[in-house]
Amino acid sequence: MKAAYYETNGPAGEVFIVGELVDPKPAHGEVLVEVATSAVNPSDAKSRAGVRGPMAFDRVIPHSDGAGRIVAVGDSVNEERIGERVWLWNAGWKRAHGSNGTLIALHEEQAVYLPEEASFEDGACLGIPALTAHRCLFADGAIDGQDILVTGGAGTVGSYAIQMAKLRGARVFTTVSSEEKAAHARQMGADVVLNYRSEDVAENILEATSGKGVERIVEVEFGGNLATSRKVLAQNGTIAAYGSMADPEPKLPFYPMMFDGQTLRMVLVYILPEAARTAGVVDITGWLTNNDLQHPVARTFSLDQTAEAHAFVEAGTKIGTTVIKVADI
Missing domain, CATH: 3.40.50.720 (NAD(P)-binding Rossmann-like Domain)
Incomplete structure (x- = not known):
């Protein structure tokens, strides 16, 4: 898999590495998602900069939000989910492997069905803000x-x-x-x-x-x-x-x-209570299906431009979500 990651805290232009890493495999209860889009939230930039404390892992693939398609499932997960379009939440929360790479394995609940009415770019905007x-x-x-x-x-x-x-x-x-x-x-x-x-x-x-x-x-x-x-x-x-x-x-x-x-x-x-997160997912799914929500995007970057995307977020002048196009799927 290809990913943009860092192994030390610091300025985006100095610490980001873009390269090939070993493909993850879905464990029990997990799905493997081929990632199309990843979003940069202010919290992602702060974590990379070290504002929220030292790194908890030797290597971090950042970002909690993203969207893509399930390509494999682990034990106990219904195989009918393979091929399903999804958006992601908490992909980078207390995890070394977030959404800013071409593949991610995470618990199946964290990959939420994305209606056909919504694009992968729309899906990347949802997790933290919505x-x-x-x-x-x-x-x-x-x-x-x-x-x-x-x-x-x-x-x-x-x-x-x-x-x-x-x-x-x-x-x-x-x-x-x-x-x-x-x-x-x-x-x-x-x-x-x-x-x-x-x-x-x-x-x-x-x-x-x-x-x-x-x-x-x-x-x-x-x-x-x-x-x-x-x-x-x-x-x-x-x-x-x-x-x-x-x-x-x-x-x-x-x-x-x-x-x-x-x-x-x-x-x-x-750390939303389970009932609150479920209620949010249900409402958001309905609104997406009915095209009731707008998903403003400030700017879209390529995976190779992850450092520039972080700098853009840190500038504090954007209106809308900063999206990284990870791959064409």
């Missing part, structure tokens, strides 16, 4: 008729959260930092798009909700946005946070939030 968005939105009940704030509406999680919230009958407010990102958020279906650099987010949301605020916040930057969140979160509302890079240890206003009956939920997609 499942994170789903958990943030639906972990605390139905959202039909609610007002939802999605911060960072031009991000990959934000883009899916906007779409999913609209599909389930919510009114969606979102924040962005530029007109280009605003246009993207509107394309995803956001009802109200606010540029936090030039507009008073809290004032606009409170005016639009007659002072009530929003029932749920899908939060990309918990600490940095906490002051605004406190102003706009309704009584008994929930903040579902999946990031807090600007302020990783914010001071929590416990009693003010308690007396408003508010909930703070932390979301880490890699």
Whole structure:
């Protein structure tokens, strides 16, 4: 098999190696997937750079998300799955062998049926962003008729959260930092798009909700946005946070939030409860079959360009998913 991998942490242009490795074989309960596409998430770049600690393995083929076709199965796996188109989740989570190579063996549950209506490029976009968005939105009940704030509406999680919230009958407010990102958020279906650099987010949301605020916040930057969140979160509302890079240890206003009956939920997609992941997979499969979701791609690279793809993600200017075309299948 051919893969792009690294054997030490460091800058992408210095540590990536592209070469041939021994083909993996599916163990008991596993499937062997011929990979068509792999996606680079910010977490992949951070792990490669060493931001999240030293390497756990001598060699790492990165990336948790991808898509392809099952070409072999291990013991206990139904042989009828051979030939099935699939998308992958957690392919690189606590594993040395992620999706950025032409073959990957992983547990059969981590290879999810990909409807014909969705391309392999679409499939690579799903794992981390779509499942994170789903958990943030639906972990605390139905959202039909609610007002939802999605911060960072031009991000990959934000883009899916906007779409999913609209599909389930919510009114969606979102924040962005530029007109280009605003246009993207509107394309995803956001009802109200606010540029936090030039507009008073809290004032606009409170005016639009007659002072009530929003029932749920899908939060990309918990600490940095906490002051605004406190102003706009309704009584008994929930903040579902999946990031807090600007302020990783914010001071929590416990009693003010308690007396408003508010909930703070932390979301880490890699360790979703089984029931939550299953619910996400079911909903995503239905939306894919009905062509209900858009899957914006910022740029597509070849496997040989993996270092450039990581650098592109680290630049922080992209809108959409960064996809690597691993192979033609």
